[in-house]
Amino acid sequence: MKRKITIAIDGFSSCGKSTMAKDLAKELGYIYVDSGAMYRTVTLYAMENDLISNGIINTEKLEAEMDNIHITFKFNDITKKPDTYLNGTYVEDKIRQMEVSNNVSPIAALGFVRKALVKMQQAMGKEKGIVMDGRDIGTVVFPDAELKIFVTASPDVRAQRRFDELTAKGDTVNYNEILENVKKRDYIDQNREESPLKQADDAIVLDNSEITIEEQRRWLINKALEVINR
Numbered sequence: 001m002k003r004k005i006t007i008a009i010d011g012f013s014s015c016g017k018s019t020m021a022k023d024l025a026k027e028l029g030y031i032y033v034d035s036g037a038m039y040r041t042v043t044l045y046a047m048e049n050d051l052i053s054n055g056i057i058n059t060e061k062l063e064a065e066m067d068n069i070h071i072t073f074k075f076n077d078i079t080k081k082p083d084t085y086l087n088g089t090y091v092e093d094k095i096r097q098m099e100v101s102n103n104v105s106p107i108a109a110l111g112f113v114r115k116a117l118v119k120m121q122q123a124m125g126k127e128k129g130i131v132m133d134g135r136d137i138g139t140v141v142f143p144d145a146e147l148k149i150f151v152t153a154s155p156d157v158r159a160q161r162r163f164d165e166l167t168a169k170g171d172t173v174n175y176n177e178i179l180e181n182v183k184k185r186d187y188i189d190q191n192r193e194e195s196p197l198k199q200a201d202d203a204i205v206l207d208n209s210e211i212t213i214e215e216q217r218r219w220l221i222n223k224a225l226e227v228i229n230r
Ligand code: DC
Pocket: 013, 014, 035, 036, 037, 039, 040, 104, 105, 108, 109, 133, 134, 135, 136, 137, 185, 189
């Protein structure tokens, strides 16, 4: 039986991290966890409970309520992706909406939110055999991951991808607004005090601006097999 490893995929927003991480997990028969979905879910909870308005967060109340926020994933046989649930309620579509994207960065910058989610993420990876994507997976969540990938692509390419994704879902969105959101989140993600987005020293960089999903898929599976068979 082949040894199981931990795979950390970090990088900027809308780089296609989730797609690549999900496909890789499927090929290897590993668990896939989208850690961004967890930050989005806490954000949705804050929005639905009036704990954030105009970017101002009621941190005291949110911190007190962290124990009441239960995030789970259930594999969807139709979309072939895990769906996110908040306290047992399906929230997968809601957490992808622009309103959540616009509010998520300040929530993800809170130390107590990160601490709670990192603990949950580490528990999910206890048995290895996991692919997790996010911003701090190779640096904070699994610093000992056997394979770390840092994904990047130009802001325009990423904004176009998110625009296509939301348009395909039937949402009416504005490209420039998305581009601004991508740039703003890059800035906040890289400059926040708590676990800023940065490349782990031992991560392999993948710039996917100019390569196809299929090329990327093959490159990634080869890298993973190389490490697993080492
Ligand atoms: O990958 P995404 O766009 O769905 O992530 C949503 C937000 O959550 C993004 O602004 C960065 C934050 N995030 C984080 O701080 N740490 C992670 N491990 C994953 C996401």
